[in-house]
Amino acid sequence: MAALRLRNWVARDELERFVGGAAVGVDLMGLHFPNRVGLAAGFDKNARDIDALGRLGFGFIEVGTVTPRPQPGNPRPNLFRLPADEALVNRLGFNNEGAAAAARRLEARRYRGICGVNIGKNFDTPLEDAVKDYARCLRTVYGVADYVTVNVSSPNTPGLRGLQNPNALRPLLLELADLREQLQSAHGKRVPLLVKLSPDLSDEELASIAQQLAELPVEGVVATNTTISRPPGLKSPCAVEAGGLSGRPLHSRSVAVVRALRAALGPDFPIVGVGGIVSPERGVQTRAAGADLLQVYTGLIYRGPGLPVELLDLLAAKSSP
Numbered sequence: 001m002a003a004l005r006l007r008n009w010v011a012r013d014e015l016e017r018f019v020g021g022a023a024v025g026v027d028l029m030g031l032h033f034p035n036r037v038g039l040a041a042g043f044d045k046n047a048r049d050i051d052a053l054g055r056l057g058f059g060f061i062e063v064g065t066v067t068p069r070p071q072p073g074n075p076r077p078n079l080f081r082l083p084a085d086e087a088l089v090n091r092l093g094f095n096n097e098g099a100a101a102a103a104r105r106l107e108a109r110r111y112r113g114i115c116g117v118n119i120g121k122n123f124d125t126p127l128e129d130a131v132k133d134y135a136r137c138l139r140t141v142y143g144v145a146d147y148v149t150v151n152v153s154s155p156n157t158p159g160l161r162g163l164q165n166p167n168a169l170r171p172l173l174l175e176l177a178d179l180r181e182q183l184q185s186a187h188g189k190r191v192p193l194l195v196k197l198s199p200d201l202s203d204e205e206l207a208s209i210a211q212q213l214a215e216l217p218v219e220g221v222v223a224t225n226t227t228i229s230r231p232p233g234l235k236s237p238c239a240v241e242a243g244g245l246s247g248r249p250l251h252s253r254s255v256a257v258v259r260a261l262r263a264a265l266g267p268d269f270p271i272v273g274v275g276g277i278v279s280p281e282r283g284v285q286t287r288a289a290g291a292d293l294l295q296v297y298t299g300l301i302y303r304g305p306g307l308p309v310e311l312l313d314l315l316a317a318k319s320s321p
């Protein structure tokens with residue numbers, strides 16, 4: 001027993017030294033990320049497991065999506081494995097315990113990496129009132145979040161992705177940025193705002209959003225969420241289920257979106273690349289397309305909990321001379 005405790009302690013110590021430190025840390029959006037590999041939103045929706053997940057080596061963890069009020073999400077079954085495709089289809093629909101519950105747990109965290117909070121709207125809030133939901137979430141989590149991601153791209157809340165339309169996105173982000181100014185004064189810290197985009201935007205839509213992002217007071221973009229498309233060649237029977245597809249079949253589109261955003265936004269705009277990073281090699285490809293930071297979700301299911309450290313290892317090997 002004592003030997004086991006000792007082994008765990010040594011492993012933990014080594015892991016913490018490996019995932020942090022000057023060699024792999026990066027400063028972005030006014031934050032210090034201990035390393036570039038994070039956990040994508042939706043895995044720890046209620047901020048229940050931050051400390052344990054942090055032990056897997058993540059430099060940052062994005063909790064949520066949270067909504068202002070708790071909600072159950074869609075009836076089960078709402079999550080499907082596509083093992084032959086290293087993919088998942090989900091139509092969870094923002095099941096969560098509400099922004100306040102997540103905020104309380106975030107406050108009690110011991111994890112020393114960066115914690116972002118991904119915010120959305122309740123399913124029964126009319127689209128025209130969506131901004132009020134995002135504003136309520138921003139107020140609730142502001143004091144305990146290192147950054148906030150405005151999720152306008154989940155396919156399982158009807159109408160949500162319409163908020164990516166420039167006529168809707170601009171007023172939404174302007175209002176949240178205004179609120180952020182007030183909260184900044186009240187809390188004495190500036191919390192960066194990021195926007196999470198869908199891979200199903202056309203190249204034209206993407207170009208127009210990129211132009212807006214460059215003009216608006218937002219600090220970064222997360223690309224991409226799950227796709228409602230079904231790329232040809234999927235083998236698993238569950239591919240026909242309704243919902244958002246994640247994992248390997250999403251990678252090429254997600255990389256293309258990151259590349260297009262990098263080209264449009266220039267070298268300095270922070271981009272978080274997510275989608276289909278089911279192996280370290282794919283993470284390196286997303287990084288090469290222009291992502292400053294990487295996130296994983298489905299890869300953790302199929303590759304296993306070693307993925308963050310394996311990916312960090314390969315990134316380090318690629319960047320050494």
Ligand SMILES: Cc1cc2nc3c(=O)[nH]c(=O)nc-3n(C[C@H](O)[C@H](O)[C@H](O)COP(=O)(O)O)c2cc1C
Binds near residue numbers: 040041118274295
């Ligand atoms: C089961 C499941 C739940 C998810 N929930 C959310 C969510 O609540 N909010 C969000 O922004 N993205 C959510 N996502 C999307 C992921 O954060 C990520 O953008 C997407 O899965 C692509 O990455 P991956 O291929 O590595 O899984 C979810 C994904 C899965 C598989």
